[in-house]
Amino acid sequence: MRIKTKLSLGTGFLFIVILIFGILSMASINRLKNDAGMILQNNYETLVYCNSMIDALDKMNGDTSYQRVFEENLFKQQKNITEPGENEATQQVSRNFALLKQAPANDSLKVSIRQALHQINFYNHTAIFRKNDNAARTAEMANTWLMVIFSLLILITFTLVVNLPGVISRPVISLTDGIRSIVNKDYSKRIHLKQNDEFGELAIAFNIMAEKLDDYEHSNLARIKFEKSRIETIINVMNDGIVGLDEKRNILFLNAVAQKLIGLNGEDIAGKYAPDIALTNDLMRTLMQDDGKQQELKIYADNKESYFHVESLAVRNSGKMIGEVIVLRNITPFHELNEAKTNFIATVSHELKTPISSIKIGAQLLSDQRLGGVNDEQKELVKGINEDADRLLKITGELLNMSQLETGHIQLKAEPVSCLDIVEEAIHSVQFIIQQKNIRLGKEISPNLPLVIADKDKTSWVLTNFLTNAVKHSQNGGEIVLEAESVDGRVQFRVKDFGKGIEEKFLPRIFDRYYRVPEHLTSAGSGLGLTIAKEFIEAQGGRVWVKSMPGAGSTFGFDLPQTG
Template sequence: MIISSIGLSGYYVNRLVQNSEEIVKDNYRTLLYIEQMQEDLDEIIFNINNKNKTLEALQDYESVLKKQEANITENGEATLTEQLRVGYTKIKAHLEESNADANLIFKDIYSTKKYLNKIFNLNQIAVKDRNERAKKAADDAVLYSSLFALTAILVTLFYIFKIPEYLVKPIKGISKQFQEISERNYNVSLDESRNDEFKEMALSFNKMTKRLQKFEQSNLAQLMIERNRLNAVVEQFDIPILGFSEKNQILFANDRMLEVLQVKKENIIGKNINEIVSNNDLLNLLLNQENSNNERQLLRIIVENKERLFSKRIMTTDTEISNSDSLAHDSIIILDDVTDFIQKDVRKTQFMATLSHELKTPVAAIEMSTDLLTSIKVGKLNDEQKEYVDKINDQTRHIRRMINEVLDLSKIESGIIDFELENTEVNLLIEEALQTVQPFLKNKNIRISTEIQEQLPIVKVDNHKVLWTINNFLTNAIRYTPDKGKIDLSASLKDGEIHIEVTDHGQGIDKENQKRIFEKYVRLNKNEKGGTGLGLAISKEFIEAMDGKIGVHSEIGKGSTFWIKLKTNITS
């Protein structure tokens, strides 16, 4: 029956396609006629000066036109075909004139071609539409026949597989109970009152689940002991500690953490941390505050009506689970009270600033005294005396520079340093820096080679602080460049930033010290006299405060390149 229905459907579908093809044959003829008449009109245009050929093409056009007039199939096609006859009459009349006007002929031909195109489009759309309808009808016939056959097959298969499924139903029930056990749910059992071949299996299964329940209870007791031991250890710490699992369940929290969060232990232990966060802004802050570059973050928290500063740490532990290849990923939040340290650091900064400021007075007095000694009014100095005064001046300038560095650092740490940003030409900054270090070059007979890109864009920076940074790079390079050596200074535009680089050819810096060199009070050469180890640290604060970048590239034995990058308003 199925095969017969499919064959019969195929037969009628084939007949439907054949009938559709007969229907659209007339449309295809029209399309051929239109194409032939287009060619005849083109022949007239190409041979407009050859009267014989144009009349011959026109005669062929008329014979095709007659066929088209006898093959009208679509609505509106008759009206358009009449226009073709009108166009033919006009073209023929012009061609038969003794002095035929080519422009009038071309005008009539182009007008006629418009009607040819409309007839062409009309029949083309009709052909396409009829083909689509025929195909859809054929597809529907095949679809319905297939559905009928498929339904019969499915009904047959249903009865074929019904009995086996009935037989395996008890096995599926037992499999489901085993699945519950695999998920550590031991409160399951099978019906022991059944009278089929699965009764013995049910008895053995129930005995197994009872033993597993006893084993689980003993393990649970051991786990409770371990948890209580962990809680006892955590409670001994005087710092706030909170632990939660990878499923966001709060595992423990000591009294100090409960005091900070202002919650009770029974209200959070065992709860989902997301439930607590919705009602506790501080816990929400502890969990969601970003921790960039693994740096500790300071939080201001009111504890016992006093503001305290805490440093937050989040630790993740990976614990092996027995009889499993997976790991438990738990997290611990630790808050270190750093209030006293911060206050001491602030007092240290204030003390350094006060001390440095007080030192300015005796330094100014020394400078004034040396100026008086070098004055002609108090008498002329001999060469030895003048040498001593020059040494005093050098050391005084050195002391003043160290005082200014400490004061600058104090302002930076206090957050009160000001920046006067203005549009600046990089070339002028570099020229001023070179003039500043000229006296240091003469003592060691060092020359500076410059490579400055032309027409560098304007940068908006604090001139004094950028100049201070470049001078710091140059004086360091002079210090570590051997006598009669060379220093390279370059400035260029790369990726929309101004790159300024100072390269010496000294001993270089190893990778470990490259990470420390911009820290405060770091001096790589402990035996070197003078300097506070603050120059590069202050330079880093200056440049980064202006949204720039600073760094160093160095290799042992090949020298060092200190660089800064300043942003511009253009992109390369």
């Protein structure tokens, strides 16, 4: 039976019983009212009429006014005859009263009339007692029925109060317990309700859902275990050290390489707080420090000095951090290759510098008129040889500088230097190419600039590189601006051109080694100048930056700490 049907039947039955109780109560009250009305109207009024006629009869003695009173009450009595025998007595009173009017002095007629009236009073007194008994019995019967119905209502109400909440609450409690079990991933929970109503259907649907979840959980569990085993195998065979932490920085796992580097067994420290392990382990302490992330570490491993790049990866789920993976990437082979490349470049650059210088000297001698004249075509060839020799010398110089930077053999002569000396030396170096392209050089140099702590030659080289690039990327007859000012205890040098500019997506890599903006690949260059400039400035405690907008030109700048 449906819950709605149960509730409808229960409340409907209660409504019918209450309705019957109300109807019976109203009927009993109306019956008592009618009985009382009948006593008052029929019997009591007759007693009043008879007593009035007896009183008028005693006072009549020929007085016509009492005759009229007697006649009026007799008339009313004739209209109010209700009891057996009352009609004959009333007719007798009427006949005798008619005879009395003809013989007023006849006392026997008065006695006869008085007896008849007393007879009528007796009939009505008897009726009053009888009707009163009937009313009492009616009231008692109504009271009995009302008590029975009231008791029945109390019993039904008590039954509903006790049972109805349980009919609804018991299935709800069972369903709530089942849902809690599902939340706790106990998919074996089942609900057994032997009810053919909505709760029964809900229990069946719940059991089907739990069964499907149980099947899904068991099928996924095997797959998850397999995937976990496969991932652990992959992690363990990797050449990189991997350390897994949870969101509270407790150690989850270490692969074989990480265990070897750290010198600890992964099973012994699994589940322990990583900073506690770091108290007694130098490498773990370095990994736990914020400045130990995204840097290279030199570790003695495999009986040699090895290099590892430390990288920390946050593991997130729906934006919430649930763990961290620290990767110690083995970059020793790259260091070895890079060192070999640097040595090769340094050797080749050094060996090339001497013959290139000889070629340049030979070209200059060919241009000397004292050794003989040359025609115009030969002059162009000699000019080309000079330009190519200059370009090769510049490239070999940059390669030598780069090899010094990579090997850490760069030698800086940091001392207080005049900013104007740096500016003037750079301008002098580019004066020839500025005149060739008819470039206007604007100078916005703040007066009384303080001295800076720098290597004059290398700083002038950086500023010369910026100016050379600005001239190279400016139109003939264009303009470049050289600015220098003191800002917050540092002197800033800026070179601004009004050429094509650089797209924003290329700016982050503009100082990378060998990187050249795709739009500028046709121009001559090695892609090392800006890299060397950045290394020179940062080695002196300075900063390098670039700002550019396509179509509006570029601004390259650096700053150095000032003295005092």
